[in-house]
Amino acid sequence: MEATVGSGIKLVLTAVMVSVTSTALAQKVQENAIMNSDGSRTILRSQQLPDANERRARWCAERGGVDVTNEGDLTLSAGAEDAVVCAYSGDQKAGFSGAYIPKKGEQMPNAIAPDPSIRKAPSLIPEEHPAPEPEDSAKSPSSSFGQQMFAVPSISVFPNGGYTIAVSELFWPASYAIFHDYPAGTRGSVKSEILQLNCNWLWQGNITEGRHQVDGFVACTGPAAPGVVQTKMEACAGLCARGTNSFVVVPRS
Numbered sequence: 001m002e003a004t005v006g007s008g009i010k011l012v013l014t015a016v017m018v019s020v021t022s023t024a025l026a027q028k029v030q031e032n033a034i035m036n037s038d039g040s041r042t043i044l045r046s047q048q049l050p051d052a053n054e055r056r057a058r059w060c061a062e063r064g065g066v067d068v069t070n071e072g073d074l075t076l077s078a079g080a081e082d083a084v085v086c087a088y089s090g091d092q093k094a095g096f097s098g099a100y101i102p103k104k105g106e107q108m109p110n111a112i113a114p115d116p117s118i119r120k121a122p123s124l125i126p127e128e129h130p131a132p133e134p135e136d137s138a139k140s141p142s143s144s145f146g147q148q149m150f151a152v153p154s155i156s157v158f159p160n161g162g163y164t165i166a167v168s169e170l171f172w173p174a175s176y177a178i179f180h181d182y183p184a185g186t187r188g189s190v191k192s193e194i195l196q197l198n199c200n201w202l203w204q205g206n207i208t209e210g211r212h213q214v215d216g217f218v219a220c221t222g223p224a225a226p227g228v229v230q231t232k233m234e235a236c237a238g239l240c241a242r243g244t245n246s247f248v249v250v251p252r253s
Contacts, residue, residue, distance in 0.1 A: 039078035045205070046070060055113040060086035062114050063096075065215065072205025079198035081110035081219035085190075088213040095176040095215060097158045098123065099247070102170060110219045112172055121163040121171060124248065138241035151181035159233035160192060161245025166252045169222045173199075173247070176215040177235035184209035188237035192216055196229050207237055222249050 032049050033041035048056075048070040060067040065086035076083055103117035138155045160175040175192040182188070188207040193200040199220035207214075214235070223229065226249050234242045 033076075036075070040075055040200075042073060042075040044073050048074075055111065056084045058114045059084050059112060059217075063215075064088065065213075068205060068214070069203070072203045075202040076218070077198050077200040079194075079220060080201055081221075082112050083201040083203075083216060083218040084112045085201075085203045086215045086217075087208070088215070089208055090211055095158050095178070095213060096174050097160050097176060097245070098163045098174060099160070099165065100172040100174070100217070101165065102172065110170065112217050112219055118172075121165050121247075124162050124164060138239045153182045153186075153237070153239075154180045155235050155237060155239065155241040156180070157233045157235050157241045157243045159243045159245040160194070160231045161247045164248045164250050165222045167222060167226060167249055168224050168252075170219065171222060172217050172219050173231070174215060174217045175231070175233050176213060177233070177241070179207045179212040179214070179235070179237055181210065182207045182212065182237055186237050188214075188235065190214045190216060190235045191233065192218065193232040194220060194229060195232065196223060197221065225249070226251050 031041065031043055031052070032047045033043045035041050053067070053070055056067040056069050063086060065088045067084065068087040069083070069085045072085070074083060074085065099121035100118045101121050102115065103119075156178045158176050158178075160173040165171045173192075173194065177190045179186075179188060184206075186207045187204070189202065189204040191200070191202040197220050199218060201216055201218045203214065203216060228246050228248055231245045231247070232242070233244075234240055
């Protein structure tokens with residue numbers, strides 16, 4: 001009799017644990033990640049899960065690019081729920097360094113995916129303007145004669161900022177870097193940080209020849225109080241370019 005009762009208790013506890021685990025998994029973006037000592041997690045090249053690859057490919061394709069998230073090592077800080085990295089070659093794509101706001105109540109809104117219900121975060125400057133000049137840039141040293149003979153590799157960064165969100169709002173900030181005239185297969189990195197939110201991403205992968213633009217989108221939750229939030233960005237490939245920007249957090253209406 002005791003064995004029967006004990007087995008029954010074990011079965012009930014098992015069912016409860018399965019239910020709790022399933023709920024927790026449903027609330028988090030699934031990743032095949034290595035946990036780091038600082039609380040960040042790294043998904044190595046080719047280790048992204050198939051469902052993540054599928055939605056990220058659709059996200060980038062809708063914006064005229066190619067998903068390269070799985071073609072490099074991606075590290076996300078503890079405050080970053082998800083990230084997508086898109087690449088563009090040539091001059092066909094203007095970058096975006098604002099933010100998107102997913103619709104409230106959507107299932108797993110922290111998972112960045114195409115959705116007609118998302119909207120752009122309100123810009124601090126209402127009018128539409130051309131893509132801004134880079135916050136900072138880096139160029140390899142070269143003589144005038146050398147510049148005439150061959151293209152000089154350079155990097156421009158466009159850090160996230162210039163918009164408003166509401167307090168504690170889920171948002172998907174974007175930033176991008178442009179690598180100019182690097183040889184094919186050059187190893188590069190792009191890092192974007194919102195230190196106040198511990199919402200950072202770092203992508204490390206190969207840069208293609210010519211003009212190679214890397215756009216990154218990350219899922220963050222805004223601070224609980226209004227204010228100005230600083231952002232940082234760095235892109236490297238032998239040399240590094242760095243920049244800063246900011247966005248504004250306003251009370252909920």
